[in-house]
Amino acid sequence: MTTAVSIITIGDELLIGQTIDTNSAWIGQRLNALGLDLVRRVAVGDSRDAIWSALDEELTKSQIVIITGGLGPTADDITKPLLAEYFGGGMHTDESVLAHVRAIFEGLGRPMLDRNLKQAEVPRACDVLFNKRGTAPGMWFEKDGKIIVSLPGVPHEMAGIMEDKVLPRLQERFSGGVIVHASIITAGEGESFLAEKINDLENALPPHIKLAFLPGARMVKLRLTGRGTDKTLLTNEVMRHQSLLLERLGKIVIATEDIPLEAILLKWFTANKKTLALAESCTGGSIADNLTNVEGASGYFKGGIVCYYRSVKEDLLGVRKETIDKYGIVSEETAREMADAARTKLAADVGLGITGFLGPTTEAGVPVGTVCIAISDATQTTARTFSFKYERRRNKEVAVSVAMQQLLRFVTESHG
Amino acid sequence: MTTAVSIITIGDELLIGQTIDTNSAWIGQRLNALGLDLVRRVAVGDSRDAIWSALDEELTKSQIVIITGGLGPTADDITKPLLAEYFGGGMHTDESVLAHVRAIFEGLGRPMLDRNLKQAEVPRACDVLFNKRGTAPGMWFEKDGKIIVSLPGVPHEMAGIMEDKVLPRLQERFSGGVIVHASIITAGEGESFLAEKINDLENALPPHIKLAFLPGARMVKLRLTGRGTDKTLLTNEVMRHQSLLLERLGKIVIATEDIPLEAILLKWFTANKKTLALAESCTGGSIADNLTNVEGASGYFKGGIVCYYRSVKEDLLGVRKETIDKYGIVSEETAREMADAARTKLAADVGLGITGFLGPTTEAGVPVGTVCIAISDATQTTARTFSFKYERRRNKEVAVSVAMQQLLRFVTESHG
Numbered sequence: 061m062t063t064a065v066s067i068i069t070i071g072d073e074l075l076i077g078q079t080i081d082t083n084s085a086w087i088g089q090r091l092n093a094l095g096l097d098l099v100r101r102v103a104v105g106d107s108r109d110a111i112w113s114a115l116d117e118e119l120t121k122s123q124i125v126i127i128t129g130g131l132g133p134t135a136d137d138i139t140k141p142l143l144a145e146y147f148g149g150g151m152h153t154d155e156s157v158l159a160h161v162r163a164i165f166e167g168l169g170r171p172m173l174d175r176n177l178k179q180a181e182v183p184r185a186c187d188v189l190f191n192k193r194g195t196a197p198g199m200w201f202e203k204d205g206k207i208i209v210s211l212p213g214v215p216h217e218m219a220g221i222m223e224d225k226v227l228p229r230l231q232e233r234f235s236g237g238v239i240v241h242a243s244i245i246t247a248g249e250g251e252s253f254l255a256e257k258i259n260d261l262e263n264a265l266p267p268h269i270k271l272a273f274l275p276g277a278r279m280v281k282l283r284l285t286g287r288g289t290d291k292t293l294l295t296n297e298v299m300r301h302q303s304l305l306l307e308r309l310g311k312i313v314i315a316t317e318d319i320p321l322e323a324i325l326l327k328w329f330t331a332n333k334k335t336l337a338l339a340e341s342c343t344g345g346s347i348a349d350n351l352t353n354v355e356g357a358s359g360y361f362k363g364g365i366v367c368y369y370r371s372v373k374e375d376l377l378g379v380r381k382e383t384i385d386k387y388g389i390v391s392e393e394t395a396r397e398m399a400d401a402a403r404t405k406l407a408a409d410v411g412l413g414i415t416g417f418l419g420p421t422t423e424a425g426v427p428v429g430t431v432c433i434a435i436s437d438a439t440q441t442t443a444r445t446f447s448f449k450y451e452r453r454r455n456k457e458v459a460v461s462v463a464m465q466q467l468l469r470f471v472t473e474s475h476g
Numbered sequence: 477m478t479t480a481v482s483i484i485t486i487g488d489e490l491l492i493g494q495t496i497d498t499n500s501a502w503i504g505q506r507l508n509a510l511g512l513d514l515v516r517r518v519a520v521g522d523s524r525d526a527i528w529s530a531l532d533e534e535l536t537k538s539q540i541v542i543i544t545g546g547l548g549p550t551a552d553d554i555t556k557p558l559l560a561e562y563f564g565g566g567m568h569t570d571e572s573v574l575a576h577v578r579a580i581f582e583g584l585g586r587p588m589l590d591r592n593l594k595q596a597e598v599p600r601a602c603d604v605l606f607n608k609r610g611t612a613p614g615m616w617f618e619k620d621g622k623i624i625v626s627l628p629g630v631p632h633e634m635a636g637i638m639e640d641k642v643l644p645r646l647q648e649r650f651s652g653g654v655i656v657h658a659s660i661i662t663a664g665e666g667e668s669f670l671a672e673k674i675n676d677l678e679n680a681l682p683p684h685i686k687l688a689f690l691p692g693a694r695m696v697k698l699r700l701t702g703r704g705t706d707k708t709l710l711t712n713e714v715m716r717h718q719s720l721l722l723e724r725l726g727k728i729v730i731a732t733e734d735i736p737l738e739a740i741l742l743k744w745f746t747a748n749k750k751t752l753a754l755a756e757s758c759t760g761g762s763i764a765d766n767l768t769n770v771e772g773a774s775g776y777f778k779g780g781i782v783c784y785y786r787s788v789k790e791d792l793l794g795v796r797k798e799t800i801d802k803y804g805i806v807s808e809e810t811a812r813e814m815a816d817a818a819r820t821k822l823a824a825d826v827g828l829g830i831t832g833f834l835g836p837t838t839e840a841g842v843p844v845g846t847v848c849i850a851i852s853d854a855t856q857t858t859a860r861t862f863s864f865k866y867e868r869r870r871n872k873e874v875a876v877s878v879a880m881q882q883l884l885r886f887v888t889e890s891h892g
Binding site: 072073074075076077078079080081082084085086087088089090092098099100101102103104105110114117132170173174175176193214215216250251252253255256272273274275281283338340343344345346347348349351352353355357358361362363364365366367368369371372375376405406407419420421449450451452453454456 | 488489490491492493494495496497498500501502503504505506508514515516517518519520521526530533548586589590591592609630631632666667668669671672688689690691697699754756759760761762763764765767768769771773774777778779780781782783784785787788791792821822823836837865866867868869870872
């Protein structure tokens with residue numbers, strides 16, 4: 061039997077779209093890893109009635125309710141007194157939280173205000189969950205066999221309390237079933253095509269193994285999810301189905317791990333002791349940004365040149381004026397010289413150059429969304445032109461993803 | 477009287493945390509601009525019961541329910557048949573959608589599959605909302621005086637249908653009250669300090685004007701929201717309260733518009749006809765990425781050098797070996813040379829250099845989270861050291877935000 065969980069996210073800023081809710085996805089991942097079933101996520105505003113009725117409703121649907129947000133020091137936060145009333149017993153000051161809040165303000169050399177003192181007040185009915193990264197403590201309530209956890213909305217504070225306190229307790233309490241995932245990342249074909257290609261394999265899956273299609277930027281992730289009781293048995297079974305899919309899908313598979321492309325590239329480059337350099341025009345540093353999001357990137361990623369102006373392409377990178385004049389800023393020829401120049405100027409084993417018009421404006425009659433990507437090593441330089449049909453931001457995201465996909469193909473095909 | 481709206485987001489991938497829900501924030505912003513009140517956002521999995529009961533519940537709470545997701549061509553999508561049953565009348569093939577799907581596949585030169593044909597099947601009870609960006613159409617239902625809209629989950633397809641079809645219809649139907657926002661962005665002080673400093677002004681606000689504190693990366697946004705009927709009157713009133721706050725807050729205010737820092741920088745640089753270049757080490761291209769997210773960045777942002785390796789700092793940028801040896805890779809001295817070099821190598825008016833250890837590892841005893849930022853123009857170079865205490869990714873985000881805050885202060889204070 062699975063244990064149902066609901067998340068309630070509190071904050072007007074979520075409803076008017078000022079903030080994107082990244083907490084829920086993070087919590088969902090962690091609960092899933094414990095075999096707990098997140099069944100509903102509800103966001104409500106900073107309104108007493110809305111919070112109260114959400115709590116009532118989710119407690120009828122789930123055994124565990126996790127609340128995030130609504131605990132800050134300013135006047136728009138009303139969650140804590142509401143919880144004290146909901147669970148009864150009123151409020152009191154928690155001395156350990158008070159000492160912690162004091163220490164934070166002393167460390168900052170800032171005066172402690174009345175409203176900061178109030179952060180040490182908590183409902184009597186809760187277990188305090190210590191927040192080492194901030195002033196607002198988490199709270200753990202139990203009522204009628206259900207568990208209610210309230211956490212601050214600041215992502216790294218929420219995550220800290222979840223990891224230190226909440227997840228270990230939940231794991232201890234609910235030694236639920238085993239869940240095993242296996243993923244396949246494909247590039248270059250659409251969701252419908254894939255679905256058709258593996259239709260019989262999908263239909264042959266046993267009821268306790270499900271297949272999901274997760275479309276991304278010019279790639280589709282297939283995820284197998286198996287549920288069972290014996291981890292080894294289930295893992296073998298899921299992996300057998302993954303192998304059948306891999307065999308069927310062939311060359312469109314670019315990875316068999318559910319980790320970001322930048323992590324897959326990091327693994328390949330460090331395992332093969334190669335280095336990388338970039339010359340980015342239209343993506344404006346976004347590929348470099350992505351590559352350096354993973355720890356260890358400094359072991360293979362030398363750096364890059366963001367050449368947004370033509371003059372930077374010519375003067376700093378050394379792309380020839382004649383090439384740009386003859387073929388255009390956005391051309392495979394220019395991309396090739398950028399890739400070669402990145403590699404040689406930064407003394408790297410592999411260079412990648414990317415140039416395009418992401419929109420909304422363009423030049424010299426080149427269609428908006430045209431992007432040329434070139435990749436070069438000591439023995440060869442390849443280039444390809446893509447045409448993206450979205451708006452500027454989405455075109456950038458897709459261009460970054462496709463560049464990393466192309467790079468992964470280049471290195472795995474040419475170097476083994 | 478306000479009109480309540482609920483969003484229902486469908487997809488297992490949201491609950492297991494595979495996907496971050498950006499659609500809801502986007503929809504929330506657009507509804508807010510129309511004066512419609514998003515009161516609840518609910519995410520449920522690809523389960524018939526969960527979707528059905530969410531629809532039942534949200535229709536009791538809201539007059540408008542917007543559903544996203546669950547319309548793709550693969551087997552894990554069950555929304556369309558469910559809606560046909562919920563609203564009665566069964567399914568039929570829509571000829572205009574069919575022709576559109578055919579044209580898309582012809583354009584791609586790909587065979588049309590049975591499951592793509594199915595995308596042209598829609599519930600009889602709906603008005604079809606044409607999706608020019610993809611194969612899954614949107615649907616508009618009305619029942620018992622309530623409006624239910626179903627949209628694909630792919631963000632740019634959802635946004636396209638909202639802008640072309642849904643928002644204009646909603647605007648026509650609900651000429652709701654007027655909403656006026658005014659924002660103030662502050663940097664350098666915490667939420668509690670600000671709240672205390674403006675406590676009396678906040679308490680003096682009339683009931684129809686609310687103040688919200690929205691903490692960001694080392695900055696806090698204050699947002700006034702006024703609701704009324706006369707736009708001019710309300711705007712004047714909200715602006716008067718904004719002025720009082722601005723006067724009280726003084727120098728910690730860095731902007732009075734609710735637009736991203738990169739858009740504020742773009743405005744300043746283009747208005748003042750100055751250019752910018754970057755030398756990024758620890759932020760790995762992320763500042764450049766942010767700056768180039770806004771259209772028009774190519775008018776002032778020349779480019780940058782991402783110098784992740786020490787050798788790139790020395791060989792390409794020209795930071796002196798002695799400076800790094802004496803003061804360290806992460807030092808104000810190194811940051812100064814990086815800022816100067818970015819400016820001169822890329823022939824820009826202003827240069828910014830940033831170097832730091834974001835974690836989890838560090839070197840030479842420099843604490844994790846230490847970041848040095850220097851900014852230089854033809855007459856001066858300033859540098860400052862910051863200490864961030866988060867994990868790697870968050871440290872990067874905060875460093876990027878602080879660098880842009882510092883840059884904004886530098887240019888507005890030194891040039892006008």
